[in-house]
Amino acid sequence: MNDAIQPDALRPDASRLDAISIHRAIVTLDTHIDIPWPTGPDPFHDGTRRVDLPKMIRGGLSAACFVAYVPQMTRTPATEDAAYGRALAMLDQISRMQYTASAIRVRTASTADAIEAAKRDGVLAIVPCVENGFAVGADLSRIAQFRARGAIYMTLTHNGHNALADSCNPRRDLGDRASEHGGLSTLGRAAVAALNRAGMLVDVAHTSRDTMVQAAEASRSPIVSTHSCVSALCDHSRNMTDWQLDVIRDVKGVVQITAVSAFLKANAKPDEVTVADFADHIDHAVKRIGIDHVGISSDFDGGGGFSDWHDAGENPNITIELARRGYDRGALEKLWAGNFLRVMRVAERLAA
Template identity: 30%
Template structure:
């Protein structure tokens, strides 16, 4: 994975391209991804143009309604409905691999990610965001792991049987709601046994600390930012950042403008310097080895200056202008993700 200053490969901690494909209404969304599209943030041609070498490809089942209830919570889908949608998006992921002629590889180990990147194949990791498709018996978890599931977030921003997802609130700490349920504690133990990475993005603060006490793996927030810079409930407090450092974990910086700005505005004119600010804060506080990228491409509003995956070299250059050298850029761009996945998965 050698790289020149202009071509730092990026392995990204979070995208929602599978959901976008599922909802696109196209006759053949897989071919649309492979050939290139006019909508969204990620497809194969734009990934190649931006040196996006791979990432965690999330399966997320939206709530039945995008209107929260009286408590500000989104409703969770029924387990059967969530499982059906999960199967449909999983099929899209593996169909992408099958039809790509080697251009997309579904990876189950850090070694496989490195090999795919070296071969110029998009290294996709099967990730689930919000585990509504799994019951308290965890039967579906074991089947999904056999199918290739290697990372998961127990919750999205809604309660489920495992934990309480933090609601979207600006001007709020993440300390909203209770922690893990008994089923959630069993889930953490099972993930440790199976070497599935537990993603803390969307977890409320009580759940975060419950997992920190229980899990034997590094603490990872795949697409979260700094609460001190943007007081959004989805962002991490300094104390949480310190715990991630102490566990040998990682923060993937989210490109979503809602989680970057100190005013909480959904404003696409947000400069790339705001992403750089969050990267620099984490690097300065807990060490450069604990910060990476977690774009949230196809799941949120990103700065217009970035645009989509093809714009990633502009972000790399903005980081360079802030003083990050080639070694630091390689670590932030992909090396730190590969290291923490290797440590978590034990390969």
Template identity: 55%
Template sequence: MQDREAAAIHAATLTLDTHVDIPWPNTPNPEGETQRRVDFQKMRRGGLNAVIFIAYLPQGPLNEAGHAEAAARAEAMLRHIRGTAGGDRDFCADAASLEAAKAKGHLGVVCAVENGYAMGEDLSRLALWKSLGATYVTLTHNGHNLLADSAIPRQDLGDAEMRHGGLSALGRAAIAEMNRVGLLVDVSHASRDAMLQAAAASRTPVVATHACCRALCDHPRNLDDEQLDAIKDVAGLVQITAVSGFLKKGREGVNNPPASVADYMDHVDHAVRRIGIEHVGMSSDFDGGGWLSDWPDAARSKALTAELLRRGYSAREIGLLWSGNFLRLMRNAALAARA
């Protein structure tokens, strides 16, 4: 009986995964079945309506050549993601188009940029990315950049524990420009100080598109309860993600089993109890390190809805976690950009 109810709720819900990497370079369009954890066939089988595909830029040297190479890659990846739309796949740059795609039975293709490194010192690149349909920009990745300190410094790049003490002046200017053009500010990967400063600096609610709860797993990429409170204070959002190392601590030197959907939902439960259902969502980080024993790819996405229902979440609450809260942030950013 509950299986049928979960299937019905899943089919009726706009299911959105807010962070999925793509292979690069020379990645083929994922028309058919692939070795990737997310392709359009798996999305259809798993009832996953829409995905934010990521133009990911690995951290490199903080010089003109490094920034130029990253900027060119970011633009090429955004254009590639746009090019995968067509037929029953709609490119979606706002909340209304995502809802329209769901209503038509189409898949939603969305894009974003991970690592403000690609901006270099050129704020105009943010408007370009927005014009190409980007929904958000993740301020940092692993390694400090010119905008902000990272939660994970890169010693191989010469990083000290911190570079700016949180955000730099350029980082604050970038956040103001992101607010102006309607890009969401993603605080995943940012250091604790940078994350808290970004939440305070942004005129629109910030989002951690792929993070977990430090109270349950002490990892530098996770958000502690004070950071979760800061997200609530600015009406923002944390998207719990499916990276085993963020969900549970393993024993060193042992081949630890992957985390499960139950482990994942423990983090959802903690965040909901701490800051409320309106400030929590879900993502996978598939093809970027995320997967679970019983959510190994997009084809098994119904497992999340089934576990939420088993834990007592209502259909309305499941809808908020899958997409409703993120759509609110998208609308908020769009309204602020027009103000």
């Protein structure tokens, strides 16, 4: 464990009430949340989704990365064009959340400074993102269009290989072999460069291990995994091995530990997984690669959620458990947003 963190001793400022106070005071950023598509509940009302704006307020969530997710399909120009159209439409829907008439104050934030400014102003920050480079097809100019609509990162793959890279979960039903490109394709390497030029982060969640390593080598800015856990505690294809965590650290990136029960505890139902299991993955990653390279995400409405972190309204439960283990305010600031904002700033600076 990092010397600054003492899991065996609860610090005086880390009681339950103090933990909640810290949670409300710091910037809290959930880096991966899905949205309903094409239609769904009104985000301004406390409804059936795990994340809506009232739940963000109740759970003290300052900022949320909402993703324009496109599922992998058989690759043809027509399906890639359709995926691109869907991604643009979803990004537009995410941005429209700030214009809906409501007593809730909300704005789109596409830079680290804007996320922090929203917190200071008492405004919820909506952060657009793209999941699955399938939407790029063979046209890398689409990446600049994603950024123009506010997207701060793009996940290179989802389940199934695409034209950019190999996924950690090949789709046999789509004819995928175990490996198609051996990691990044030539087009994928160019896509990483295009993401760098646009100031967008390269997200390696869902990629194969070869893709992840090659993306780390190719990217001028630190890579991120916006929603993964650690293989040492749960052997799952979506999780990071210790040597992958080392790569994240070596390129000054961040792994965002996520709330998907299958990634946290093998063969466990969501109602048997707890914040303690989640915090165990945080602990392992921090011990392995340091507090500066670990963060928090939920993958809510995309598979995330368990017994005592069921929705965004229960976000303080994570802070309370981490504080109980000895994480002080500075560490909590880094885990909840600081580390991710740091890599965002690197990407923004390199693009500029």
